[in-house]
Amino acid sequence: MRRSRRALGGVLAAMLALGLSGCWDQFSLDQRQTALAISAKPGPRGTIQWRAYFPNPTVNVSSLSQISSHDQFFQYHVEASTLAAALQAIQDKLANDLYTEQLQVFIVSPRFSTQQLASLIGAYNRQAMLPKSAYVLASATPASAFPIKIQQPPPTVFFDNYFNCRTCHPLYLAMRAWRFWDRLVTPGVSPVLPYSTSALTVRRLLVYPPQGLPVIFGPKASEGWALLTNHVVNESLTLNTQGDLIGLDHIRSHAMTQVVSGRDGLRVNVRIQVRACLNQWPPSRIPTLAGNQAIARKVSFYLATLANRAIAQAEQSHTDPFGWQRSYLFRHPRMLPPTRVGINAHLSPVQAKVTVTTQMTSQGVSE
């Protein structure tokens, strides 16, 4: 009996090891290509042009310094109307298994309307093998000029490095695929994407209205958005007062939002607390407490202008990129208009009041 039990155990253990190790899903490295980035832009006749970027398998760590950055990756281009068809077509062209679980960025064209993008991101989210923590961004540059400039031994694409650095940028505008999908299906908030123009910095935002093409928020409105939604991480500012240049850095902000329902829509009260370091001022001007307070008031005024600019632009485009209505609708789901949820539905106009208070600090070692 004991022997048969052991034999049974051995057979079971072998079966478990074989089965759960995923023999069926095992591919050797030369049979599989890892896509690191996928981009999509509208093509002719309602199709979509897709591009997938792969690290060049012939590059190894020691050869990295000798080859140009463009040889480190290779790309495939296909035309298909859906994401699934595109992945299939890429795999077909590769003649290899397409491995997408390491995807780092999904780049979309700003020429997609909200509905088109919602359907695309919905498909992306449905695919279990596409990582939901990949970054999504909009880029106006043609997909062939996709910038791959910083290259490190584990193959990474530029925007993955860019967004992974949480303190390098003044505003943290990164949007992960799941957050973007969440915004698309949650009523009361407009989906927002970081928008990269030709330069390798992201200072603009695309805000998606319930229908139609996205609205571009310029650098100032984007900064206003970041102030109102706690995305200012390391901003710097130069003030020009009566010909004197005053430099401020390490600017961080914290916004506290209060949303109440009024008779004529939602009333939003945002109090933004800003901390800024005074790092440069003209030698003729000795820093005093009163002088510091005057600078702080100027900073507050300037930042409040930026926040109000973002609010005005949102109002103009009938969007709510700040998610104020969302936080209200979470508690009052019955208030939803009877439209199909999925494309963000809006409640009512919002009246927002912004108060900015700035606190000056110093991190230097001398006066």
Next chain:
Amino acid sequence: MNQIVEPISRWQYFWMVAISTVAGGIYLWPQYLVQHMGPNGVFALLTSVGLATALLMLQVALAHRLNQATVLSGIRRLLPVLGIGLIFPISAITCLFTDLLLLVLYGQMMHNFFYPLTPIVVIDGLIAASAGWVAFRTLSAVARSVQFWFPIILLLTLVVVTFSIPNMTHLAALLPSSDFTLRPWVQGTISTWFLFSNGSVVITLTPHVRWTHPRQAYTTVAAAMAMQASVLLIFYVVCLATLGAPAVSRLWWPVIYVFSLISAQAFFFKGIGVFVLITWTSAIVLYLAVHLFCLSFNLFDQMAEPATMLTRVSLVFGLVAALTLGTLFVPSELMARALVFHWVNPLSFSWAAISDPGLWLIARYRRARMVAR
């Protein structure tokens, strides 16, 4: 008495009761809860836990009254024809069917997220076989396995939960809403009953625990349910605070999805998903093992003498084979979902709500009559 039962300790009983309830289907949860209740899901959650605890209390009371080695022999003594012909088969089949559907859905989940090219029946079969491998041993061996693994599973889950704290940004989504209506509340309560299909574990095991006082059984069961309720509550908070109710109600595997979002840069590997894979697979294996053990123990006890080890092994692996083959007959995952949420849940809930109090009342009545005589 047969040789497969020697009394277990109170805490082993605690872990076995705990794993026999929530662990099997938690990965499907809380989509339906949120779909019906929206931000008020927590009320339905508390109601269903409360109801489940109350029914388990009745089972403990019944077990104390019957005072038989197995529930089957107890029912046979209580209602000789109806018990063997109707009550026990219905309970057993409901439980096995729920387990089968949960296994199918689990296999589908593994297939979707981790093993896209592995045939689902292989995944299902291996999980069922591992459960059988644990279940054919003696009660104390099963209890030891559960007592060892379940705390580890909970700890690993807690680690994964901690990693998802940075993603929890919608705390407003946790606040209950002012519009509370009755119908969605009832639907939300019943549609999550698959979590609490206990498979007669409590009633079967209660007589085989070394109690210092019979009242301890009630407190232990209540503690096990309280622990599982807190696990459910934690998952509810994580899901809702990460995604908000509208997004959660669209996801088929909300908990798995939420954990797949973790991107810990500091870790050597990118996906914490590995932890989820390990914890959930071991949880469902132990869940099935405890159910299989109790069912086979009840059947084995009634078998004609001499009941050998071989009979028991073939009984357990017969059930395993039935489960594995059963998965082949569920045509699709959508069908399995529809069956779980629209048929099995209401049926198993109604059956539990009728049979547990019914049996308890009959046992009480019989006892009163016997005392009167």
